[in-house]
Amino acid sequence: MTHPDAPTFTLGDLAERLQAKLVGDAGRRISGLATLRDAGSEDIAFLANRAYLKDLSSTRAAAVLLSPERADDCPVDRLEMTNPYLAYAALSRLFDPLASLASTGVHSSAIVDSRATLGEGVEIGPNAVVESGVVLGEGVSIGPGAVVGHDSQIGPGSRLYANVTVCHGVVIGARAILHSGCVIGGDGFGFAHDGAGWHKIAQLGGVVLGDDVEVGSCSSIDRGALGDTVIGDDVKIDSQVQIAHNVQIGDHSALAGCVGIAGSTKVGRHCMLGGGVGLSGHLTICDGVQVTGMSLVTNSLLEPGVYSSGTGAMKNAQWRKNAVRFKQLDDIAKRLARLEKSRGDD
Numbered sequence: 001m002t003h004p005d006a007p008t009f010t011l012g013d014l015a016e017r018l019q020a021k022l023v024g025d026a027g028r029r030i031s032g033l034a035t036l037r038d039a040g041s042e043d044i045a046f047l048a049n050r051a052y053l054k055d056l057s058s059t060r061a062a063a064v065l066l067s068p069e070r071a072d073d074c075p076v077d078r079l080e081m082t083n084p085y086l087a088y089a090a091l092s093r094l095f096d097p098l099a100s101l102a103s104t105g106v107h108s109s110a111i112v113d114s115r116a117t118l119g120e121g122v123e124i125g126p127n128a129v130v131e132s133g134v135v136l137g138e139g140v141s142i143g144p145g146a147v148v149g150h151d152s153q154i155g156p157g158s159r160l161y162a163n164v165t166v167c168h169g170v171v172i173g174a175r176a177i178l179h180s181g182c183v184i185g186g187d188g189f190g191f192a193h194d195g196a197g198w199h200k201i202a203q204l205g206g207v208v209l210g211d212d213v214e215v216g217s218c219s220s221i222d223r224g225a226l227g228d229t230v231i232g233d234d235v236k237i238d239s240q241v242q243i244a245h246n247v248q249i250g251d252h253s254a255l256a257g258c259v260g261i262a263g264s265t266k267v268g269r270h271c272m273l274g275g276g277v278g279l280s281g282h283l284t285i286c287d288g289v290q291v292t293g294m295s296l297v298t299n300s301l302l303e304p305g306v307y308s309s310g311t312g313a314m315k316n317a318q319w320r321k322n323a324v325r326f327k328q329l330d331d332i333a334k335r336l337a338r339l340e341k342s343r344g345d346d
Helices: 011-018 050-055 068-073 084-094 316-345
Strands: 021-023 043-046 063-066 077-080 183-186 191-193 198-200 207-209 220-222 229-231 289-291 305-307
Touching (some): 011 021, 011 077, 043 084, 068 077
Antiparallel strands (some): 021 077, 191 198
């Protein structure tokens, strides 16, 4: 889609930036990025999923980014790359209108404590609050209404969108992206019961986010009870995710929407948790684990691989019958063990 503030490139420019093979007019002007179906005469489209191959022959795009295997099917100019989806990611950043916005400095309505340290090119939006002892690295952008609590640190090039809350003593690495409404460093769920009521446990730890972390809107990462909650480098967290106190997540892992992780669980590197996955507390999930959507994990997973739980959707009448059978499984297993034992005795 073309944006009025988006830059314009030649097809040759894009080929050079992406290190792609160009077949067509290197001087053709490209001013937008769109789907095969919606692209116009100045847009570049992409084909990364064979499900959209049906739209290739009729596309009106100026050019298409695709793999060499699909080159003969392309009716327009093209850029060929072995991983077109990865190249699409690079193109999307080139055409992102936010990337070309000039810094507007510190808005007059923002509240910035005199004991905060601001790096060069920092942008702070209307009604944002930056408390004492905060250190903002070069090029940090704080959106309207966002709050950065005292003694927190935010690394260079990071962006906080509107109404993000970073609580006190949080450390965020470089190039982080925090979307609207997320809360980093709120209190963990810590209470002691005396038999009659609950008594709050002060949460004395912090939160540490590595470099290149992205956190979706309305997600929460709680501070540690004593030590820190730690999110590794290049971790991608979707919207409405809950990460409890003292959780650790390894580098390059990804969590889809509505994942919930209970306290003190350790998730390894290069793990992927599908939408709605729940992890119980004090578990260890090793590197390279993938858990499919809506699964509940109650035991540690110590071997890489794909894990699932629950049942897929089915007609209610069939589900009700199966639910009854689930309750009978333990009795059936015991009867089977007795039967096998009796045969062995014979």
